[in-house]
Amino acid sequence: MLAALAASLFPGACEVENSLGIDAPHPAQGARAERIAAAIADRWAECTLFVIHADGASDPESAQRSCVDPGVEATRCAYPSLAAASCVPVRETxxxxxxxxxxxxxxxxxxxxxxxxxxxxxxxxxxxxxxxxxxxxxxxxxxxxxxxxxxxxVSLEALRTLPAFQLFETELAGAIRAVARSQGWSD
Structure with a gap:
């Protein structure tokens, strides 16, 4: 999905490497925000875009505020140019x-x-x-x-029928645009 979305936003002008599944370096210590910041810091030199996942547990807005936003804010203290997207399904992926x-x-x-x-x-x-x-x-x-x-x-067209996925795709497009801007591209 990442490659297809990047290509649709920047036709002929993007390269997308394979995605990596990352987690906080072991032993993982501290609150979730600290673990997110540690995971991103651990991979900062090799990644330019980060997707932060949290299950929504039937309240995705609250999960966003409590599980994702603090980690993004903690990371931006050290890496102001962070390009990140939230992936928060309504309940679970x-x-x-x-x-x-x-x-x-x-x-x-x-x-x-x-x-x-x-x-x-x-x-x-x-x-x-x-x-x-x-x-x-x-x-x-x-x-x-x-x-x-x-x-x-799983078909992207089928996923696009789900509101939480639509929000994720919108955030991912924004993160791709942020990476492109940091590389001197405009959309």
């Missing part, structure tokens, strides 16, 4: 995995008819729902082992 039936047909067989919720972001426990859908389809592997596949295969 697993809800975003429940939006595209094609991924389930890839996993469960082309004839599979997974019973996906009409509004995945309203699921009270998306992890439980994901596990149930996979189990009902005959999948015996734990859902956590399939997250990478979902991340690579």
């Amino acid at each position: 697993e809800a975003w995995m429940l939006v595209d039936g094609e991924v389930f047909r890839t996993l469960l067989g082309s004839g599979a008819q997974p019973a996906l919720p009409a509004e995945p972001e309203r699921e009270a426990d998306p992890k439980l729902t994901l596990g149930r859908v996979l189990k009902d389809g005959g999948m015996r592997r734990r859902p956590e082992r399939l997250y990478r596949l979902f991340g690579e295969e």
Whole structure:
């Protein structure tokens, strides 16, 4: 998604390296804000854009204020040019995995008819729902082992139907623009 979004914003003028999953250096100490700042500081020399994730736990605005914003503010004290985007699903990221039936047909067989919720972001426990859908389809592997596949295969068009994903994509576009401005580009 990052490469496609960058290319749409800056056609022919962007290079996007592979994404890295990072966390605070071990042993992780301190409050979440300090751990976010430490993780970014640890990778500052090799990354130019950071995505900070927090589960929304049915109150994404509060999760943003309490789990993401303090970490961004703490980091900006040391790195004022920080380009960051928040990724805060309404409840959990697993809800975003429940939006595209094609991924389930890839996993469960082309004839599979997974019973996906009409509004995945309203699921009270998306992890439980994901596990149930996979189990009902005959999948015996734990859902956590399939997250990478979902991340690579879920349709962006399907994700764009979800309000929390729309907000994430808007923030990501803003972070890409910030990186471009720091490199002397204008949009």
